[in-house]
Amino acid sequence: MFGEKKLGFGMMRLPLFDGEDQKSIDYEQVNQMVDTFMERGFTYFDTAYMYHNFISERVLKSAVVERHPRESFTVATKLPISHLKKAEDMERIFNEQLEKTGAGYFDYYLLHSLNAEYYKTVEEFDAFGFVKKKQAEGKIKHIGFSFHDSAELLEEILSAHPETEFVQLQLNYLDWDSESIQSGKCYETAVRHHKPVIVMEPVKGGTLAKVPETVEKMFKGENPEMSVASWAVRFAASHEHVGMVLSGMSNMEQLLDNTEFMQDFKPLTEKESTIVEQAVKIINGSVTIPCTGCRYCVDGCPNHIAIPEYFSLYNAAKQGNDMAGSEYAKLTEENGKASDCISCRKCERICPQHLEITGWPKDVAKEFE
The missing domain is CATH 3.20.20.100 (NADP-dependent oxidoreductase domain)
Structure with a gap:
């Protein structure tokens, strides 16, 4: 075929x-x-x-x-x-x-x-x-x-x-x-x-x-x-x-x-x-957040949080990338911060990976904010 x-x-x-x-x-x-x-x-x-x-x-x-x-x-x-x-x-x-x-x-x-x-x-x-x-x-x-x-x-x-x-x-x-x-x-x-x-x-x-x-x-x-x-x-x-x-x-x-x-x-x-x-x-044993970056979750976010980008930077930080924090700060200039998440779970309903997304922004915020 x-x-x-x-x-x-x-x-x-x-x-x-x-x-x-x-x-x-x-x-x-x-x-x-x-x-x-x-x-x-x-x-x-x-x-x-x-x-x-x-x-x-x-x-x-x-x-x-x-x-x-x-x-x-x-x-x-x-x-x-x-x-x-x-x-x-x-x-x-x-x-x-x-x-x-x-x-x-x-x-x-x-x-x-x-x-x-x-x-x-x-x-x-x-x-x-x-x-x-x-x-x-x-x-x-x-x-x-x-x-x-x-x-x-x-x-x-x-x-x-x-x-x-x-x-x-x-x-x-x-x-x-x-x-x-x-x-x-x-x-x-x-x-x-x-x-x-x-x-x-x-x-x-x-x-x-x-x-x-x-x-x-x-x-x-x-x-x-x-x-x-x-x-x-x-x-x-x-x-x-x-x-x-x-x-x-x-x-x-x-x-x-x-x-x-x-x-x-x-x-x-x-x-x-x-x-x-x-x-x-x-x-x-090494991947903290198994996000694929498909971006299906982004459009419906009421606070315009760059969810996949933040998750990628969080993973990078956990693997020793010292630049992840400055990259996060740059992204928040035009996007909502991780701490802006209101746990509405719109992202979770559309996530192809079935991730419990709303639990992670708190960790991202703790890491970078």
Whole structure:
């Protein structure tokens, strides 16, 4: 279904001129990255309605659709269940996405970020019926959904909706045995239902590209030429029923690295798998807040707190970064402080990692304020 090469270009973490402004896209670098990606034989581009403060789909249009023949690439985007207030919103948003991308049709179209709460909305508005109708009209080739919940709920959804052609799951070596993310259990559920898997967050928002020094030495000792991040991407791609691994590449360096080792992909060896198991134990003991920086929590925060940035700086401080405090002070000039959190829990209801977010700002404030 997905083609021979297993690497997809995730347009969620594009290169920026200003790290605090999600719209400050470095279009020239994006164009160069897209061209290199396609020159190396990769064709899959993944975007979504909300990415980069609602402009990622337009970036796809300018960098890919308007610069390359339509048959030379595939486009995946998503229906934002969180933005549906009435059934009519689906048609409006879908038409807006066709206009923003200029793609004419979507090769892959997903119901975005299903969990227990959003699945109720999906059923209430018959979102599966809507995407099936668009598929019949020739505007969607393949329908699926991205998922952030328990294997039990995934079993329920796939049993109720066998029309699903694929599932997009968060899958990485750190979350494989996690009881909150349940990467392994969800993967096995999809396999039982004969649904191919697209992987998101293989590097866990960059966490698995910046591992403790002990882990890095283990990886480099086994293969000095392979990047730290490559171990995470290869772990995900090594699973038999994974058809595509998405990587949110933020610069040309990351793209060159990913496309190099995925061009002639080789699954992890038994020895490499054992090293990864050892790495998991070490990393689990070093990460204080397991936030991936997806930013889903930011838009709804009433006090405009830069939640993922603060969590990243807190982790850095705990690992000995002396500059984290000054970076925090700089961020608070244009964002709410961690101590401004009112524990409304809006962030927790949308967090794909199911983190108890509102407990952490107090610790962040204690560290930096």
